[in-house]
Amino acid sequence: MAAALVVAVASSPDAYSAQGDSSPAEELRPSAAHVRSARVVVELMSRYHYRKVPLDDALGSTVLDRYLDIFDPGHSVFLASDVEEFDDHRTKVDDALRSGRLGIAFEVFDRYRTRMAERAGTASALAGRDFDFARDEHLELDRSDAPWATSLADLDDYWRRRVKNDILELELAGHELEEIPEALKARYSRMARRARQINADDVVQFFLNAYTQSIDPHSSYFSPRSSENFRIRMSLSLEGIGAALQTVGEHTVVRRIIVGGPADRSGQLGVDDRIIGVRQADEEEMTDVVSWRIEDVVNLIRGPKGSTVHLQILPAENPSGPPRTLALVRDRIDLDDQSASSRILETRASDGAAARVGIIDIPSFYLDIAGRSAGRDDYRSTSRDVRRLIEELSGDGIDGIVVDLRDNQGGSLDEALLVAGLFIDSGPIVQIRKPSGGARVRWDKDPSVAWDGPLGILVNRSSASASEILAGAIQDYGRGLVIGTRTYGKGTVQNLVDLPAYGGTGRLKLTISEYFRVNGAGVQRRGIEPDVNFAPVTTEAGGGEGELDNALPWAKINAVARWRAKPRNDEALAAARDLSRERLQAGGPAHVLREEIEERRRWRESGAVSLNRARREAEHAELEAQRLRIAKALSRAIEEGNGEERPAEVEELPDLRDEFFLAEAARVIADFASYRPGHARASAAN
Secondary structure, three states, X not given: OHHHHHHHHHOOOOOOOOOOOOOOOOOOOOOHXXXXXXXXXXXXXXXXXXXXXXXXXXXXXXXXXXXXXXXXXOOOOOXXXXXXXXXXXXXXXXXXXXHOOOHHHHHHHHHHHHHHHHHHHHHHHHHOOOOOOOOOOEEXXXXXXXXXXXXXXXXXXXXXXXXXXXXXXXXXXXXXXXHHHHHHHHHHHHHHHHHHHOOHHHHHHHHHHHHHOOOOOOOEEEOHHHXXXXXXXXXXXXXXXXXXXXXXXXXXXXXXXXXXXXXXXXXXXXXXXXXXXXXEOOOOOOEEOOOOOHHHHHHHHOOOOOOEEEEEEEOOOOOOOOOEEEEEEOEEOOHHHHOOEEEEEEEEOOOOOEXXXXXXXXXXXXXXXXXXXXXXXXXXXXXXXXXXXXXHHHHOOOOEEEEEOOOOOOEOHHHHHHHHHOOOOOEEEEEEEOOOOOEEEEEEOOOOOOOOOOEEEEEOOXXXXXXXXXXXXXXXXXXXXXXXXOXXXXXXXXXXXXXXXXXXXXXXXXXXXXXXXXXXXXXXXXXXXXXXXXXXXXXXXXXXXXHOOOOOOOOEOXXXXXXXXXXXXXXHHXXXXXXXXXXXXXXXXXHHHHHHHHHHHXXXXXXXXXXXXXXXXXXXXXXXXXXXXXXXXXXXXXXXXXXXXXXXXXXXXXXXHHHHHHHHHHHHHHHHHHOOOOOOOOOOOO
16 A cells, blocks of 8 residues: 555655745756656556556546646646647547657646746735625535536636635634735645646656546556655654654645554554644744645654654644644654564453454564565564464463554565464465466465464555555454454555666556455455444445556456365354444444434535635534543443553544454453354343
């Protein structure tokens, strides 16, 4: 799944370094190196990509639409007349890519730069205007499917509401009214400046990515500079707050929380939160970072280990309310923070029997390749650590194990296979199919088993790639119960190609193969469906591979001939599933969690925020009250489940939610382990 993050960062005009701030903007044109790179990318994609898609007029039309959306995803910059003018190129895009004639790409960009300057000027003029915040009107948050404006008047009306919302957000954040106009004028000036700072390499990268991502979302082209910048960002991303960021529209959005980092440990920053301000510990004023380039935002957030940075965020769960401020102490993420860990949860089965369930948390599948290659006896790996943890837990006397793979986005495939082998006898674990159609089987060849007792694999929507292979193997062999929500559904494999070897510049990441389970079912799009499903009370309905544009379809191949599933106690599974369903449908946390789901559904369907100040403040107050109700309900449920008291503060909600579902998974395994045929089942509410 990390590959998808790379694509997202590399596909935004906001993700590139400044080349100066001269005005008027320099006229950009493609170079001979750009021509060669385009030809090489098309050749490699056509020859080696897993999905064979002909570069014809139909694909060229898709590429043009995607290219326009890269520059104007909210359909708030171009006019319909601009798009109609570009339509004349639809049947020429395929030929342009194949031959490397990139004039089309630069023509579209030149118009974008002109229009962005106009929009920034309009917004700046509106920033000093008096608005009526008692009026009932709304601002669309997602205009990706909105039609292009047919007139300047229509576009001006959208920007009027957008500026009004910006003013309201700053007011709710506590800014002085007299300071807001100048702050917003500076923000809008940065928008136009960003457009002027895009260079020819960037334009070519956008255009080639519009092509690669019209075939699949994980293939992308990196220009030489952006490839190096990304490498540096990734090497430094382990220092700071531990969050992967992306520019979406004018905001810097949290796309991933790195396990073990300061943001993860704090529990205060979440995926889809929008960062709108940054302040250093020795500064009094928060710096407004709306419309900043992502590199500049990252540079503000990054700093020496042990120093403090203050972030002002718009929480994903409360988009209408005022911002929240949090403080994070910068740190470096060590291997120990990413490594597997364990603990024991004291819980009770529904018949009242006490149970001790071992929890093994695997944040990622890691391997110290250098240490192993050097022959060191103490090299670290997931499978070695998990085997040791199983031995320790077994020595402490446990009734079952839950392996927590929530938010585990993959890593070393070899380590995922070895971890699967700790729970099953030798046998095939996964099939990998190449473009030619043949499938290679990866095996666990070790007949030994580290744990043969009751086993649960806890997953969520962010469990991806190698995590899905492990969960799928445990499910296919009937070795344990997969618990939680459907996984992400990333079943493809990418390879990185250095283009200078082929006469081009930069790098190309392209999809080369696909994972399949031993029963022949694909992981792609569908992920792994849990045996015991928590979906009715989680907010994880979306966000999977299937929601990405042009994601490869689900497929099925033949099962591995030598694979045989072991019989599973289906009666015990049915009983454990029913008991969990009763608990999750009962009052308390289930009720308030479903209330939150309904609120989020309403926000998604409305796709807009109110520009009425009183209504906005009331919505925020209700959402904060809802968060407190959820926190209190989860705290009580955790205490009842394992006797562990937890605070019920709003800020504790992310941790409380995670702990609640972990406690429920432990109770599922306790019920499964204690099941006896014909035994009268106690109420799940006990």
